[in-house]
Amino acid sequence: MTLLTEKGERKRMALLLLLTGVTALMHFMLPTEPLYYHEMHIVLRKLFYLPxxxxxxxxxxxxxxxxxxxxxxxxxxxSALNWPGSLMEQATLIGELASFWVVGLVPAWLLERQRLLLGEVANANExxxxxxxxxxxxxxxxxxxxxxxxxxxxQLLTGTFDLPEKEVRDIGFGALLHDVGKIAVPDHVLLKREGLSGEEWAVMRRHPEVxxxxxxxxxxxxxxxxxxxAHHECWDGSGYPRGLRGDAIPLGARLFMVADVYDAVTSDRPYHSAVTHREASRLIREKSGSHFDPAAVEAFLNVGEKEFEAVRQRYRDEVA
Ligand SMILES: [Fe+2]
Structure with missing residues (x-):
């Protein structure tokens, strides 16, 4: 793990250096005599275990x-400046020195193992x-x-917002699983190419809730x-199943709407041919404020075509 990768880590590093500095200062400044000062000196020395x-x-x-x-x-x-004459005290100091390494390295190793195992569980879930x-x-x-x-x-769109890492991950999982409810839609409805009847639409519209x-x-x-x-809710309230409007729709769902339509129009399907990125951008811009959240459209327009193209190449369709 690199020590200074992100802003949060730099902040933590500064805090830890401050703690070490304050501990050292207290240790150097506090006299060892009389006895009650000496006792306090020994207690404060234990703060060296914390960093x-x-x-x-x-x-x-x-x-x-x-x-x-x-x-x-x-x-x-x-210790060198105040090296004790007694062999017993010398041994205590050396033992304390070794303890700093044990207290640091043993938990570090255990936590590293735990991180590894959690990573394996996360991979298995993925x-x-x-x-x-x-x-x-x-x-x-x-x-x-x-x-x-x-x-x-x-996630290209979420990258244009300053969102916490967990929220970005949750939005990613939501986008991945958006249509999982279609498992309850029978084939004759899901795969029907011509218009759906009112009853069939009612079945189809239940998939977000399922x-x-x-x-x-x-x-x-x-x-x-x-x-x-909320993945079929529209900015103007014309979506389903709850007819949510504007900010009542979760941000992730608003961003997803743009991404989903972009993928639909830029992919070859039996019923239409893929359009270019430019054409897709025009179609998306046209529906800003009606179908799509204007902020989501702006986020889309702020991401370069190359980044979308890279995703398309990485996850190229393999027709079954
Ligand atoms: Fe859907």
Missing amino acids: PLIAAAWFGVRGAISFAFLVSAIFCVH ETLLSLVSALDLREHSTRMHSQRVREYT GYGIVKRITFLREAAELVY
């Missing part, structure tokens, strides 16, 4: 090594979801990449379920 321990939690093994080294260096200077949506895409579109492309397009019911049961997808529920 390697916190660094282990925040920055992993490399962080723990860096701060164990820093604290050891400060501690060595102080692969399971991808298999599910690939199967759904194959059934409806005869291709298996639609949902993955839509997730990537949606999808919401499926996804919200999974704890880590609870936020994503909101996007699934």
